[in-house]
Amino acid sequence: MTEGGAGARLFGLPPGADFPAAFVDGLLARMRETPPEALARVTVYLNSARMLAAVRGAFDARGPRLLPRLRLVTDLAGDPLVAVPPAVPPLRRRLELARLVGELVARERTFAPGTPVFDLADSLATLLAEMQGEGVAPDAFEAANLAENHAAHWERSLAVIRIVARYFAADAEPDAEARQRRVVEAMAGRWARTAPADPVIVAGSTGSRGATQVLIRAVASLPNGAVVLPGFDFDMPDFAWTSLSAGPIPNEDHPQYRFFALARSLGLGADAVQRWIDTPAPDPARNRIISLSLRPAPVTDQWMAEGGTLGQLAAPTARLTLIEAPTPRAEALAIALRLRKAAEGGKRAHLVTPDRILARRVTAALDRWGILPDDSAGRPLVQSAPGRLLRHVAQLFGRRVSAEALIVLLKHPLAATGGKDRGPHLRFTRELELSLRRHGPAFPTQDRLEAWAGATAEADRMAWVRWIGASLAGVEEAGERPLAACVETHLALSGSLAAGPFGSVEGSELWRKEAGQLALTTMEGLRREAAHGARFSPAGYADLVTALLSAANVRQTATAHPLIAIRGTLEARVGGADVTILAGLNEGVWPAAPAPDPWLSRQMRLKAGLLLPERQIGLSAHDYQQAAGAADVVLSRAARDDDAETVPSRWLARLTNLIAGLPEQGGPEALEAMRRRGREWLDLAAALERPRAAVPPAARPAPRPPLDARPRELAVTGISTLIRDPYAIYARHILRLFPLDPLSGRPDARLRGKILHDIVERFVRGRPVVETPAEAEARLLALSDEILKAKVPWPSARRIWRTRIARIAPAFVAAEAIRAARGMPMVVEEMGAVLVENSGFTLTARPDRIDALADGRVHIYDYKSGSPPSPKQQRSFDKQLFLEAAMAERGAFRVIGPCRVEGASYIQLGGEGREAAVEINPESLGETWQSLARLIAAFDRRETGYTSRRAMFGAYSAGDYDHLARFGEWEMASPSSPEDVG
Known part of the structure; x- marks a missing residue:
């Protein structure tokens, strides 16, 4: 030796x-x-x-x-x-640091605002580990040349370092x-x-x-x-x-x-x-090229002097391929094809990259050929089934359980797996989801769930609902608590959800297999060390659990391909591959951007003897140099990512610049050959994505169903739809396809309009005989408070909408007093119907309000939460008020019978609360009714098709059935393609 x-x-x-x-x-x-x-x-x-x-x-x-x-x-x-002494468990140290950092953040509100406390504790733990590893004691930061002339931020950092100096004492329990x-x-x-x-x-x-x-x-x-x-x-x-x-x-x-x-x-x-x-x-020879390309900046001028000594570059670069993909997907497919080629040839191939997203894309691409690579990093525990369930449960505490969060939990693959039969749970979950989508509420309570279950005579359904209530009891009231209490309630709720109403957590799938065992180990470690943690808010605890689950990785247990592997950059030095692919060679990826340091400035690190950001870049550079010297090497990058251009890795840029700058050694030709080999794999990837047969874009549909299948009844709002988008009538009334309401209720314009209609309806119905403007305004606002509290579960939306109602209340009340002096509401949200002559077609309507005037005529009102349609739109498309007026004159509404219509108005329940009059006269009503008859007659002919998006208000107006009509494959200017159906 x-x-x-x-x-x-x-x-x-x-x-x-x-x-x-x-x-x-x-x-x-x-x-x-x-x-x-x-x-x-x-x-x-x-x-x-x-x-x-x-x-x-x-x-x-x-x-x-x-x-x-x-x-x-x-x-x-x-x-x-x-x-x-034995090393302290890392989690215990991080929990102790989280308590100290939490105290700092509580005192200094301006310190790292918005950053989770546990993330700051993690970065502080990393700093302490670095100080201990490098042998830098806290005393080094007390030197005058470090403490002077630094911002208040760094003074706070020094205060924290002084606090944690206890961990450097000779008798302190050491970290690893x-x-x-x-x-x-x-x-x-x-x-x-x-x-x-x-x-x-x-x-x-x-x-x-x-x-x-x-x-x-x-x-x-x-x-x-x-x-x-x-x-x-x-x-x-x-x-x-x-x-x-x-x-x-x-x-x-x-x-x-x-x-x-x-x-x-x-x-x-x-x-x-x-x-x-x-x-x-x-x-x-290739090692000499790469060595020269990586020369330090002070001697980069030696490229020209030493470049001539490299000889002809064709041979050293013959087994070097450069893939410059247009997108990350194309890069992943090209890499997957190269790996597959290696496997077919019996060669060992390694993909070396720090980009885990790219690694997962390549793994997904290889799956089409049944190739499972040996991925050394595995899969993050937080993305596994147990990890997702634990994360979802942790995010429940301290907030109302929404319908979306409830269904996410109930549909989780590990939910209710503790019993013998999971079928009833899946059936109940599906039926509950449909009910919540159709009828709500956005935040289902136990009483509402039991009312839903009580609508049937199934005992198991009621037991299932009560299991949900027992599992989620106290979730909303959970506030800031000791960490031990957070962990216990978290594990209890997770176990109850996994067990199901008729099973046990021991019989469930929650803690089974590798992911479940690792999740149990992680949570048991947190339970064991919880006494060393501080009090956590629900949001802080959710961040803590997410961080712990993200730090753990589950190794794959399925049999991996013996020749194909995905390795991290550190493992590249192990070598042993016939083909080595260096992927993700973009700045910010390889090398990665230095992580921000919330504690020390770069100058403080340099003076204290700690690691500089360049250290990590140098280590990444060494990993690159080590891997690039392998036998058969592929260098890969994507030119664009997320619609933005990327910057080549500094090492790749140096290599290509060096080779391209040596024309006497055949450098440009060698570089072009490298790129040509890369383009071959990109062309194969493009061919793989290309359909075998050309599929023409769909034509603009105009289905022509049989006459007996066509609707014989529509509401006045449906007539507007029939004019603008006949295909929507076909899909809804003939195919009987109804849009699925979103599970996550939100305070959108549709709900706002419904709430405003309810408020005004009750205001009008409850109008007393004598009422002052102040009393009317107070009654309007009281009704608003009552209805908003009952039907709008979002506090912020309630406050915003209440403010808007209060703003228009004086003008609305004043206008309502004028309307009350002119007439009395006789029809309020009541259905009416009339048969269109010589057609067998029934037109229906539910007017917002029809007032009977003193002269025997009526006035029709329609409430609008947004802007009313323009006169041109009313004449051609939005004929709701004209049709309602024509129906009133034909006796469609039982309460008032046939009567003359004096006029109609839109009452704006937003903006300035103005009233827009619509001119009603016998000529306009006659023309409207004749155009309706012509429209009905046209669709009573088989040759008339239900054209998609015939006359939409805007080219980008969204329709409920655009996806069914394949809108996007055709344009608004495209001709329709009538087709007999049925």
Whole structure:
């Protein structure tokens, strides 16, 4: 293990190398002259569990032998043999920090407004872990050069850091990161006194974390120690290494900076890093190109000087493909096709990306061929069935249970799974949903649910409703409570919903399978540590649960394809793939945008010795360089995302600029070849999306049903629809298709109009014989309060609408007094009907109000919450008042009989509350009735079709049946396509 002489205990493997295989080969070569048992005395510390498994697999592939002791660097935090107290559970520390942050936010209302307290506690916990890992004590922030000249925001941050200084005391219970560093420092101290006789190796780690770097330095200083670095760039010249420390701020965003800093901390130069094994990289020439493209900014001018030494670029880029997709979907499909091609050829392919959305898109695309990739990240617990149920339940507390929230819970696949038969639950849920959609209410109470159940004689239905009530009892009244109480009620409600009315939570599916077990572990951990948390509001507790569920991932249990895998960028250094796809190479994705730090400024971090945002970018750059050196590489990005142009990753931009700027080496041609190979996959993806047969767009429908199927009765509002959109009459009255009301009730214009009609109707019906304007206005507002309270469950909408009614109340009352002096309401929301002569067609109407005047004539009123139609619209389309007047003269309304119509008016119940008169005379009524007869006669002919959107008020006016008519495949100017149906 001392090969290479003094100072040669740092070794490296080039980017793209199969690190596990090369590491094992190098170790076996060094142990070749030792007895077999000597290998068993070697201790190897590896950076990740996947690396450890890959190294063990590499040993297995080389025949039976004794294995070295393979350990993880992170396992040192749990080493029981070191005299350091056990680490505090991370959740306990975060709950303690959440309490402290909550107190800060309560005192300082301007500090991070709108940010959930637990999110701030998470960021503070991350800062504390970083300080502990880097060995930065809170005292470092008390230095004058840090505390001076900083904004009040940072002064508050320093106050918080002083509060949490208790966690840095010698007798404090350590966090996992603090214990890791203490254990490593204890080991390093022991080794400094007495070096271990057996070899110790650290492999696969870049030393990016403070405690790991301490371990690496300690191992590198041992006589029998060795550090094997992944992706070390042996092609960088000395001046490039030196430039990494040039300037006041080091170039930490360079992929090799961590190695440079490690060597410098040991008093060595980068040239001291030796090759662990002579096996070359998969493509050394390509590694030189990528190395040159990633040169630090101070020496980027060497591109032109050193570019000529790269030789012809066609060969090094021959196995390099560049996919520049127009959209993320096209990128995902192209990647899926490349992965499928690899699987068909028996090649191992890895998709490496930090973009989890892209990874899920690729997984969905592969599903069409039955390929399930081995996704190392798994699926977030919050997106699993148990996670969704727990999240939905957590969001119930402290608010009224809406119809939408109730149905979401009842239709959840884990609801009522504790009994033997789930069928009745599903049937009751479907029927309740239809009832709530049709009749409401928006916030169903237990009394309303029991009234719905009591409409039938099913005992099980009533028991089911009472189970709902018992489960949700006290949800609305839940306020700020201790965390332990929040957890208990949350678990009790979740268990009750999962059990069902006739089952048990133990028999349900809630805590089963991997997702359920992980959810139970997460919630039990929260219950166990709840005593260390503060009091939580319902919204704060929901945020806490969502954060915990989002942090956990469920590994897939189905058998994954043995050749296709999706890996995170950190796992790219494991290597071992024949085809490596680097996807999501856009700025903000890879590299990711630095997370905002609510506690410390960049300058404070630099002076205190903490990690700068460039550190994370440098680590991402190293992951990119390591993966880009593989044998067959695909570089992929989407040019647009969410209707906005994206910016190529800085590393991809550097690579393409370098290659394109070397015409003498065939760079432009090589780059075009890379893009051409990418376009081939994009063309295949486009062909995959293209239908096999061209499907022409649908024509504008004009169905012609048989005459005996056509409606023989319509309301006056239906006549307007028949004129504007005959297809809606066909769909509703012939096909009997009715729009499904939204489940989530909302205070929209339709409800507002209904409420205003109810208020005015009751106001008119209850008018006393004698009433002053002040009394009338008070009665109107009292009725408004009563009806709004009973029928509008949204407090904000009630207040807004009440204000609008109060604004128009004086004008409305004054106008109503004039109307009362002219006549008396005789018809108020009462149905009337009349037969259209010589047609067998009945016209119906329910006028808002018809007043009988002193001269025996009548006046018709119609209430409008919006603007009334214009005179032109009334003459051609919206003939409601004209038709009602014609019906009144023909005796359609029993109370008043046949009578002359003096006039009609629209009463605006919004805006200024004005009254718009409609001129009624025998000529206009005669023309209206004749046009109605012609309209009815036209639709009594088989050749007349029900054309869709015949004369809509606006081209973009939405209709209830536009989707059925395939509007969008045809335009308003498109001719109709009559077709006999039925």
